[in-house]
Amino acid sequence: MPLVQDAEMQMLARAAAEFASGELIDCRQETDRFPFGPFFAVALEKAYNLDFLHVTLPVTMGGIGLNTTALCMVLDKLCQEDASLGAIILTHCFAQEILIQAGAGEILKNRAACAEKPENFLLACPLFNNPSEIHHVARLEKKGDRPVLSGRIDYLVLGGVADLALVPAAGQGQTSWTYYLVDLRQSSASISKPVLSHGIRCCPAVDIEFQKAEAVLVGFDGGGHALFKAAAAKLSVAAAAISTGIMKGSFREALTYAKEREQGGRRLLGWSDMQKMLSDMAVHLEIADMVVAEACRCLDQGVKDWEQKALAAAIHVQEAAVQVTTDGVQALGGVGYMQDFGQEKRFRDAKHIQACFGLTPLKRIRLLEQIIA
Amino acid sequence: MLRTSDVKAYCEREPQFDDMICSLRAISKQPKGMLKETREVVALARKFNDRVVRPYTAELDRKMQEDPDYLPRDFVEEANRWGLYTLWIPRIFGGKGYSLPSICHFLEEITSVCAAMANLIGVHYLGVATLIATWNTNIIQRVFNDVVEGEKNGKPCLVSLALTEPGAGTDIEETDLMDRGNITCHARKVDGGYRVNGSKVFISNGHLSTWHMLFSFADLGKPSSNLVMLAIKTETEGFSFGRKEHKMGQKGCPASELRFDDCFIPDSVVCFDPAQASKLARTRTDTTMQLIDYVFSASRAGVGAFGTGVARGAYEAALKFASETEVCGKQLINHEWAQCMLAEMNKNIIGARNTYVESNYANGLDGMYKTLQVKPIYYLVRYAPAVVLKKLVPPFMESRLGTWLMRKIHCDWQTDAEIERTSGLGSLAKITGTDAGVKNAQMALDLMGQAGLRQEWIAEKHLRDAKLMQIYEGTNQLNRLNLFKCLGGRHLPQMSVFTD
Numbered sequence: 001m002p003l004v005q006d007a008e009m010q011m012l013a014r015a016a017a018e019f020a021s022g023e024l025i026d027c028r029q030e031t032d033r034f035p036f037g038p039f040f041a042v043a044l045e046k047a048y049n050l051d052f053l054h055v056t057l058p059v060t061m062g063g064i065g066l067n068t069t070a071l072c073m074v075l076d077k078l079c080q081e082d083a084s085l086g087a088i089i090l091t092h093c094f095a096q097e098i099l100i101q102a103g104a105g106e107i108l109k110n111r112a113a114c115a116e117k118p119e120n121f122l123l124a125c126p127l128f129n130n131p132s133e134i135h136h137v138a139r140l141e142k143k144g145d146r147p148v149l150s151g152r153i154d155y156l157v158l159g160g161v162a163d164l165a166l167v168p169a170a171g172q173g174q175t176s177w178t179y180y181l182v183d184l185r186q187s188s189a190s191i192s193k194p195v196l197s198h199g200i201r202c203c204p205a206v207d208i209e210f211q212k213a214e215a216v217l218v219g220f221d222g223g224g225h226a227l228f229k230a231a232a233a234k235l236s237v238a239a240a241a242i243s244t245g246i247m248k249g250s251f252r253e254a255l256t257y258a259k260e261r262e263q264g265g266r267r268l269l270g271w272s273d274m275q276k277m278l279s280d281m282a283v284h285l286e287i288a289d290m291v292v293a294e295a296c297r298c299l300d301q302g303v304k305d306w307e308q309k310a311l312a313a314a315i316h317v318q319e320a321a322v323q324v325t326t327d328g329v330q331a332l333g334g335v336g337y338m339q340d341f342g343q344e345k346r347f348r349d350a351k352h353i354q355a356c357f358g359l360t361p362l363k364r365i366r367l368l369e370q371i372i373a
Numbered sequence: 374m375l376r377t378s379d380v381k382a383y384c385e386r387e388p389q390f391d392d393m394i395c396s397l398r399a400i401s402k403q404p405k406g407m408l409k410e411t412r413e414v415v416a417l418a419r420k421f422n423d424r425v426v427r428p429y430t431a432e433l434d435r436k437m438q439e440d441p442d443y444l445p446r447d448f449v450e451e452a453n454r455w456g457l458y459t460l461w462i463p464r465i466f467g468g469k470g471y472s473l474p475s476i477c478h479f480l481e482e483i484t485s486v487c488a489a490m491a492n493l494i495g496v497h498y499l500g501v502a503t504l505i506a507t508w509n510t511n512i513i514q515r516v517f518n519d520v521v522e523g524e525k526n527g528k529p530c531l532v533s534l535a536l537t538e539p540g541a542g543t544d545i546e547e548t549d550l551m552d553r554g555n556i557t558c559h560a561r562k563v564d565g566g567y568r569v570n571g572s573k574v575f576i577s578n579g580h581l582s583t584w585h586m587l588f589s590f591a592d593l594g595k596p597s598s599n600l601v602m603l604a605i606k607t608e609t610e611g612f613s614f615g616r617k618e619h620k621m622g623q624k625g626c627p628a629s630e631l632r633f634d635d636c637f638i639p640d641s642v643v644c645f646d647p648a649q650a651s652k653l654a655r656t657r658t659d660t661t662m663q664l665i666d667y668v669f670s671a672s673r674a675g676v677g678a679f680g681t682g683v684a685r686g687a688y689e690a691a692l693k694f695a696s697e698t699e700v701c702g703k704q705l706i707n708h709e710w711a712q713c714m715l716a717e718m719n720k721n722i723i724g725a726r727n728t729y730v731e732s733n734y735a736n737g738l739d740g741m742y743k744t745l746q747v748k749p750i751y752y753l754v755r756y757a758p759a760v761v762l763k764k765l766v767p768p769f770m771e772s773r774l775g776t777w778l779m780r781k782i783h784c785d786w787q788t789d790a791e792i793e794r795t796s797g798l799g800s801l802a803k804i805t806g807t808d809a810g811v812k813n814a815q816m817a818l819d820l821m822g823q824a825g826l827r828q829e830w831i832a833e834k835h836l837r838d839a840k841l842m843q844i845y846e847g848t849n850q851l852n853r854l855n856l857f858k859c860l861g862g863r864h865l866p867q868m869s870v871f872t873d
Binding site: 033036133155195199263264266270272277326329336337340354358359361362365 | 435438439537540542543544549550553554555574575618619620621622628698699700701702710711714811815818819820821822823824825826827828829833836837840841843844845848849850854871873
C-alpha cells in the first residue's frame, strides 16, 4: 500500500507478508475444505501471538493501538495468500469497534488481559447482515431485571470459534434494535455445525439458537443501528483492503502463469488479448491500492465526510475485486478452475467479502443518502 | 421494387442476410414434429428435476466436498433408467431419436437446478456428437449399440470426448495453433491399427464413460493435417485413468485424466485418420478444422444452453429470496431497484436462449442436424416402425457406402460459408450464454447478501458452476476470436487471426 511510511508500519507489513507466505500458503488448499478439512488453528494461534489480531485495539486495552491504515496494510498482505484469516480479523475488529463506540472497552481490556487462546479473545458477530435492512435479530426478553435472548441468529461469523458473540436483538414488535454480548458457552445457546459457505471457509459461520440466553447490553436500548453504521463505515475500508489483497494475489498468479505457459508456440504473455486482460487487472488493482490508501488517510485524519469516502472506496474496490478475480481464473483457463491453485478460491473469496455489512446494491443507496444528508 | 439479382447482391453484403436470421430461413423447412418433441423434452426435464435432480443437488455438491474422489454412479444409473442416454440417439441407431436441437432446451432445464448433473447427461452427447461428426457409420452403429444395450441391462454406457492435453488447451481446438503448440498425444500407425501414447486432461465424465472419443495425431510435427480420431473402450490394454481433478464447481461431474501407454487400437475402431481425410475434397488441415467446427458448432450451442440454465437458476433463486424476504420494512420484490435487477437477469436469460436457439437453427440448415431435419427423412426416421428401420439401416450403415455418402453430404457438400455460419453462431451462443450465467449468478449474490453465501440456497453453487462454462469448449477468448474470424472480419482480405 502506498501509505506504508514509518518504520513500525514497514516492519508490520513485512511480518504480515512473511507470515502469509510462511503459514498460510501451504495449508490453504486443505483448510479451504473446512469443515471437511482441518481448521487452521495453528496459524490462527500464531497470528494471535504475533498480535495481528490486536493491531487496532487501543494500547490502554492491551492492544498495539495502531490506526486503520495499519490494519488495512496487514489485511492486504495476509489476503494476498489467503483471505480467511483476514476475514477473521475483520469480524473481530468490527465487533471490537462496536464495543469501543458503545463505551464497553473494559470488556475488551479484560479479554485481552486474560485470554490464553484466540477463542478467548475473538468476538463473533453477524458480519454479513445489516439488521436494519434484513431484520434478523434475536428476541429480547426479561428474566427478572436481566435481559435474556431467544430465537435465532443466522450466519454468526466465528460463532464456532469465539466464546463471546455480539448479536442484535429487539423486543417483540420493536423495529429499533440493540446489540448484546452473549457468552456462547452457556447451555441456552445452541450452535449449529459450520455453515457450508461460498468463500473464506476458514472464517466459519454458524447459526445459533438462543433459549433465554443471558446477555449483556452493549450501548443503549435501540442504539444498535447507530453503532452498526459507525463501525461499518470504519471497517468497510478494512474490507476493501481484504479485496485489494485478494486482487493482488490473483494478478500475481495470473502474470506468473502467463509468463510460463505457452500457447501457439509462444508464451501466453506474448498474446495481445492476454496482455489486455492482465493490464485491465493491473489497472483495477493500482486504482484500488490508491483508493484504499486515500480512504485510510481520510479516516485516520478525520477528514470531513470520511464516511462517504470510505463507503465509496469499499463499493468500488470490492466490485473491482470481483472482476479481477473472475479474470484471474480465466487467465489460467482450466488450471485456474482447479483447487490446486489459489485462483478459484480468490474468485469465491472476493465475492464473499463483497457481501460484508449488508446487501451490495443498498450500500450504493446508503452512499447517496449520506451525500444528500 | 428490386430485381432478384439486386436482392441477392444486397443481402450478400456484410452482415450477410443468411447469417442474420437463421430462424426465419429455417422455420418453413423445419418439421412441425420438432416443436412437439421439444415441448415433451422440456416437460420430461422438469419432471426429472422434480423427482431426481432438485432433491439431490445440494447433497451431491456437499458429498463431493467431503469426498472429492466420489463418483456419482448412483445418479448416472438413475439417468440411465430414465432413458436419458439414448434419448437423442437417432432411431436408426437404436435410440429414441428425439430431434437433436431439443437437447439444448433439456439441458437448460436441468442446469437451472444443477449444472453438474446436466453435465453428467449432456457431456455424453458431446462424445456422441464427436462420433457422429466422423460419419464413420460402422463405428457409430457399434458404439450406439453399446449405449442402447447399457440402457437395457442397467449398466450405463457413456461416451466422452478426450481432447484437451496437459500442454494444449486452446491449441488443440484451432488448426492455426496446432502445429505451433505442444501437442503430445501420438498415434503411430502400425499393422492393423494405431499405437497411442500420451495423456488427456480435464475430460468430463472420463471416469464414468465406457467409450472415449480420442483426438490423437499421427505426426506431432504437423498435427493439423494428421488427425487420428479413435473410439477407445475403457478396458483397452494400455489405457488407464489418472487423477480426478478437484474443481471449484460442477463437482458432481468428474474431470478426468486419461493415460495411453503404448495402447493398441485396432482399425475397426479408427473413426478417422489421414488416409480417410485424403479422400475428402478439402485439404487434410481444412478437414481437421471442419471436423472440429462441426462438433463445436453443435456442442457450443449446448454450452450456451448450460449458461442460460445456470443464469436461470441464479435468477430463480434470487426471485424466490426476494419474494420471501423483507428488506427495510417491505418485501424485497417490491423494491424498484430489486425489480430492475431481476428484470436485467431475466433479460440476460432470454437473450442467451435466443442465441443458442439461433445456433440450433444454423446447425439444422447447414450443420450436423441437416440430414435428420429434411422433412421426409425426419418423418421416416421418427415414425417408421423400428423393425423396418432395423432391417434397412444396419446393412447400409455397416457398408462403406454409408460412410461415403454421409461424408459426401456433411463434409464435401458443406460450404465454407456454412461452416463459418454454424461455427460463428456456436461461439456466439457459447459466449453469450456463459457470460450471462456468471453475470446472473453474481447478481443473485448481490441481491441475496448473507443468504446467497450459504450453499443451501444454491445461488453460490450456480456461480461456482458457471465459471467453468466460460472456460471449457474453448475459452470465451478463443470463442470471441472464432466469432470474429467466422462472422466478423472475414470479408476483409487483410484480416488474419492467431498471427498476433
